[in-house]
Every structure is written in C-alpha cells, then in structure tokens.
Amino acid sequence: MIRHCVFVRFRPDVTGEERTAIYAELESLREVVPGFLAMSSGPNVSLEGLHQGFADGFTMDFADEVARDAYLVHPDHKAAGAKLVAALDGGRNGLIVFDIVV
Numbered sequence: 001m002i003r004h005c006v007f008v009r010f011r012p013d014v015t016g017e018e019r020t021a022i023y024a025e026l027e028s029l030r031e032v033v034p035g036f037l038a039m040s041s042g043p044n045v046s047l048e049g050l051h052q053g054f055a056d057g058f059t060m061d062f063a064d065e066v067a068r069d070a071y072l073v074h075p076d077h078k079a080a081g082a083k084l085v086a087a088l089d090g091g092r093n094g095l096i097v098f099d100i101v102v
Contacts, residue, residue, distance in 0.1 A: 001037070001102045002025060002062040007054035008093040014087045019058025022087060023058060025080045033074055036060065038076075053089075061102070068099065 025040040030036045041058035046049045062068040071077055087096030089091060 001078065002065055002068045002102045003100050004060040004062060004068060005057065005098045005100070006059070007051075007052045007057040007096040007098075008084070008088045009087045010056055010087055018087060022043075022080070022084050025083065026058065026060075026077075029071065029074065029076055032076055033067065033071045035063035036071055037063060042055065054094075 023039075027039040027041070030039065038061045039058060042056070044055050044057065060071070062071065085091050085095065
C-alpha cells in the first residue's frame with residue numbers, strides 16, 4: 001500500500017468551509033480512481049511546533065504504486081489539485097508531498 005502524505009500552508013484568507021470543500025473534492029476521486037482506498041484530512045494537532053507553517057494536511061491510501069500513479073495523471077485530480085494550489089500561500093511552494101510504502 002502507498003500512503004500519499006500532503007502537507008499544506010493555506011493562505012490566511014481561505015476559510016474553513018473552503019478547505020473542507022477542497023478536501024471533499026479530493027476525496028471524491030475515490031469514486032473514479034480504482035485502488036484509491038481512503039483519505040484523512042485536517043489541521044495539524046501536534047504540540048511540538050515543528051510544522052514550519054504547514055498547518056494542514058491530508059493522507060491518501062492507495063492499493064499500490066499503479067493506483068497512485070493513475071490518480072496522479074487523472075484529469076479530475078489535475079482539476080482538484082489546481083484548486084488546492086490556488087488556495088495555498090505561495091502556490092506550489094505551499095505544499096509538501098511525501099509518499100511511503102505501508
């Protein structure tokens with residue numbers, strides 16, 4: 001299984017409702033991407049203070065690399081990803097992606 005971890009730094013003007021809508025659109029891709037198993041999202045709740053401004057994030061679980069790769073090139077992912085990037089402080093610089101094998 002591949003866990004796709006994404007840490008984001010939203011612009012200050014992006015509301016909680018907008019964040020929720022972005023996450024919901026990303027999660028809806030489970031319906032169109034075979035092997036997209038689960039998604040969790042929300043604000044950082046760590047007390048360590050090491051988030052470096054990346055105060056929100058989400059994880060996606062994919063059955064394998066093939067499913068993850070299909071997600072990455074899917075046109076619905078491109079559209080949802082563009083909305084996410086537009087809401088970030090610094091655009092693509094407001095995002096960190098890290099995939100691990102689970």
